[in-house]
Amino acid sequence: MSNNLFHFGMIGLGTMGRNLLLNLADHGYSVIGFDKDEQKGAALLNESTPQHKVKAVSSLQEMVQQIEQPRKIMMLVPAGKPVDDVIESLLPLLQPGDIVIDGGNSFFEDTLRRTTYMQSKQMHFVGMGVSGGEKGARFGPSIMPGGDVAAWKNLQPLLEAVAAKVNGEPCVAYMGKDAAGHYVKMVHNGIEYAIMQLISEVYDVLRTGLSLSNAEMHQVFAKWNEGELKSFLIEISAQIFLQKDPETGKDLVDVILDKAGSKGTGKWTSQEAMNLPISIPTIDIAVAFRDISVYKEERIAAEALYQPERKKITADKAAFIEQLGHALQAAIMICYAQGLAMLHKASSVYNMDIPLKDVVKIWRGGCIIRSLLLEDFYTAYQNNADLANILLDQQLAKLLQLKETALRNVIVQAVQSKIAVTGLMSALGYLDAYTDGNMPVNLIQAQRDLFGAHTYQRIDKPGTFHTQWD
Structure with missing residues (x-):
């Protein structure tokens, strides 16, 4: 710390902001934080x-005056107007050359606007x-600037110090131009929604279709986490099944209401x-099912009206659980493929130059969607940095083909048992x-031309055509 000035400042000392500052302090950086709530500073x-x-400190001016130049100041405040208010x-x-970081889940178009605005102020x-x-914030997150x-370049040493490490490599890299950092995080969250949806469907198949107890489901998920499915979300799912409710003594998962919340990043994805357009049906379904979960009273009424018979799955239990694991891995691969294809498309459309190899590299540790699968994706992008879709990689295609039959079989069994597995179905459909x-959409083009003269292309010659339909 030169002249008793601090290396880094943080605006917003909630859990994330506080833990990131402590992480920086662990690595020898001097840090100063500001929050209107003095209890958070304490x-x-x-x-x-x-x-x-x-x-x-409880004064923004006091904080800014004590940071060395060029100042590095990070905001961790709610997305939207609060970010603009802090900037103003x-x-x-501030002085020209200072660096302001928005570390929240801001919408990428807001980030674009703010970047241009700050450039006009020489910031x-x-x-x-x-x-x-x-x-993660306290001991090593995945960071997407x-x-x-x-x-x-100025922030790189500091961010590499605090990021999670995989094989000694920090889980932080430059994500591209303009709003690329927040765009990558938005898609990360969309993938997160999709994987959580897929896991919840598999949980329902185990619970409803196979009548497994929570203790048995813990064993299933714990075993999966020792193999190909090893990932943070599988790991915490296993952990959840063991948690007891201190009030009732029941398994906590059984007393949690089946209404899923969201903060909007899945919807944005x-x-x-x-808008691009690019197809991400498994992410779409994950958003839609969180929405339908909110209508609890209507669902109860509909269940009483239709009285669906949830039939038990009669297949050999051990063999079916093994199939279920393969099906889940296949579906997770496909939802990653959708998200990464979206990043590839957006990088081109918005000229962001997003390095997909680095994206999957830094997702391998620290982040919510970290998974053993990302090692395979990293290899695929090392072989072809401009891969439009990971499903086009030969090695990943071989792996997916080994799992495909299991995915089909699980879906058939679940559908016959009236268990909603729409996420799994959307992955297979994709x-x-x-x-x-x-694809049969030639018929759609014929329909569009017939009722609206929207024209079509032909398979036998170039150009755009319209028919006067009889």
Whole structure:
């Protein structure tokens, strides 16, 4: 710390902001934080150690004055207007060349606007995704910065120090130009939605179709996490089945209401995919099923009206559970493929130059969607950095073909048992459509031309055509 100035400042000392500062302090950086709520500042100081160089202040001006130039100041505040409000409060206190980082889940178009605005003020602005939750922030998250290259170079040593490490490599890399950091984080969250949906469907097949107890489901997920399905979300699912409710003594998962919340990033991913356009049906389904879960009273009424008979799956239990694991892995591969294909398309459309090899590399550790599968994706992108869809990689295609039959069989059994596995079905449908060189949409084009003169192309000669239909 030169002249008693601090290396890094944080605006917003909630759980994530506080833990990131403590992580930086662990790595020898002097840090200062600001929050309007003085109790959050006190919590930062209480959680620090005598070896940390940490300070909390209740004045933005006081914080800015104590940071070395060029200043590195990060915001972790709610997306939307709060971010703009903080920027306006900061600007009179900053000098040209200072770096402002938005580490929240901001919509990428807002980040684009803010980047341009800050450039006009001669400031650097970095939209940065951070994944890993509170534990990741404290001990090593996956970090997705984008935008200003000069700012990235300045921040790189600091971010590499605090990021999660896989094989000694930090889980942080430059994600591309403009709003690439927040765009990559948005798609990351969409994939996260999809994997969680797939896991919940498999849980329902185990619970409803096979009548497994929570203890037995813990064993299934724990075993899966020792093999090809090893990932953070499988690991925590196994853990959840063991948790007891301190109030009732029941398994906690059984007393949690079946209404899923969301903060909007999954919805943004679906909406943006339609704008590109690119097909991400498994992510779309994950968003849609969180929405339908909210209508609990209607679902209860509909269940009483239709009285669906949830039939038990009579297949050999051990063999079927093994199939279920293969089916889940296949579907997870396909939902990753959808998200990564979206990033490939967006990188081209928005000229962001997103390095997909680095994206999957930094997702291998620290983040919520970290998975053993990402090692295979990393190899695929090392072989072809401009791979439009990971399903086009020969080795991944071989792996998926080994799992495909299991995915089909599981879906058939679940459908016959009236268990909703729409995420699994959407993944299989995507695979079947993507591997179909002759889709039936020629009929759709004929219909469009007949009722609306929308024209069509032909298979035997170039050009655009219209028919006067009889």
